[in-house]
Amino acid sequence: MSTVVDQPVARAARRRPGALSLGLSRGALELKQFARTRPYLIFTLLFPVLIVLIFGAAFHGDAGGGVSWTQYFVTGMIASGLLATGFQNLAIQIPIERSRGVLKRLVGTPMPRSAYFIGKIVMVLVVSAISTAILLAMAVAFYGLALPDTATKWFTFAWVSLLGVTACTLLGIAYSSLARTGRAAPSMTTPVALVLQFISGVFFVYTGLPGWMQQIAAFFPLKWIAQGLRSVFLPEEFAAREVAHSWELGRVALVLAAWCVAGLILCLLTFRWTDKD
Amino acid sequence: MKTLIRIFRRERAIVDAVTENLAISVRGLRKAYGRTVAVDGLDLAIPRGEVFALLGPNGAGKTTTVEILEGFRRADGGEVRVLGTDPRNATPAWRSRVGIVLQSTGEFEELTVAEVVHHFARYYAGADDPDKVIDRVGLTEKRDARAEKLSGGQKRRLDVALGIIGRPELLFLDEPTTGFDPEARREFWGLIRDLAAAGTTILLTTHYLDEAEALADRVGVIARGRMVALATPAELGDRRNAMATVSWQGPNGPESERTNAPTAVVAALAERFGGEVPGLTVTRPTLEDVYLAMIDKNAISKEEAA
């Protein structure tokens, strides 16, 4: 009769997997959930593709230095893709999970809390890699963007993307504490991302924006991710057309790293597992 | 001095031995939400291995109490020990000994039953076999269905599966059978009895008095955040000694008599009817009758006090 329920006292001495191992299996589960949720797929992966197609067909022009506006724009959209998968995605998803009580259920288990965040990071890394690959493939196929031709550029591409997506992820997790309920989350998050895209050199060439707008944008990560990616995909001569007449890669690294630290501190201080009790 | 210390140590040891035998001990528990006092000086002691049912009307403070014991809510006052630990300081080791089925929880909508149960099994060192647990809660046919596609009662069974997957020493069940069909409820009772037979301590809340009667070693009735009665189901409200009602079909319609000596009444009736008494029943108040009277009395005395 009681094959299922053996003596609880005589439990096997088998050890529970560690936080990293559990985090990875949470990541796999998160990816399954992501892939099965149509709104996430549409918003995170399909939406940027549509924007690129529409804007790419509707607008033409020159960003100067032999670079077309579409090339400038599509590079900015790859940066926006990182913002969408890291920041927007988590800032919307986590409050929904919190309101639904999923987080409460998880903290009721012996799951190490870090496993939850590792799972989210795994999901963001995989989805952002997919998003980047799709947008990059489109950019190369339709808009004449060249893939990096030196190891140095590939390396820059790798660290800018990784540092950028890390900053966005941590900020997304931190920002998720602001929404009081899951229902409030999308309307609190989407406008922020949209405004950042307008002022950070995605839809408009950054140097063409009013100075005060540039200054606001320079405070946030998106501007620096986009600038770092331009150094990878746009010709070397274009550097002279940036605000500082160079790519400022050192500053890109510095600002993004600072946001990672700030994001991490905010996460640790503010993260809530339940709506207020 | 030395003897004093020795005496003190012995006292301590006795106290420890007593509390060690308690899975749950609560003294003077208080919790208010703004001006609503949800739990108002509650005492509770549940020994290891007991099945304890907490009864009480909506808003009585059952969920608040249970969630404080689970470490989800902070008490405003009182002393709480669950498996020897203050649940506010819950560690993973403590969590692995405690199983929880909340009154309302989020589902993992896009995942299948099997995916969720197998995943949760990884959180516990001493986890049970996930497929056996799925079978035990009657979800084998639905193992590959997504959680969002389950019926209400099936979702609840998944909650129960996740509560017991870690083979807990102590299991909290907050209205576990809400939405179960009668057959599912009986199967669930069987599951609880097996768990109890294996030594699991169980604290459950329910609005079904038959459930409390079928499962619980002791029941506690809580009203307005206070424990108003605490007894075995058979003894609650002095039910065992309550007057019985003998009813039968008389020549002019149904008749009945309340008595302390039902056997004598039946014997007299048998003589009067010269054999079989038509429509004969002998009843004592059901747990539900006693419970309702108790809740009613409590509400009245509160009004008088106000």
Ligand SMILES: Nc1ncnc2c1ncn2[C@@H]1O[C@H](COP(=O)(O)OP(=O)(O)OP(=O)(O)O)[C@@H](O)[C@H]1O
């Ligand atoms: N999060 C909360 N915020 C404010 N008030 C609350 C909260 N949770 C419970 N209460 C109040 O505390 C009281 C006790 O609620 P509780 O949920 O503990 O009752 P219960 O006995 O579980 O009821 P039920 O049988 O309906 O589940 C109620 O008056 C309720 O309105």
Ligand SMILES: [Mg+2]
């Ligand atoms: Mg309740």
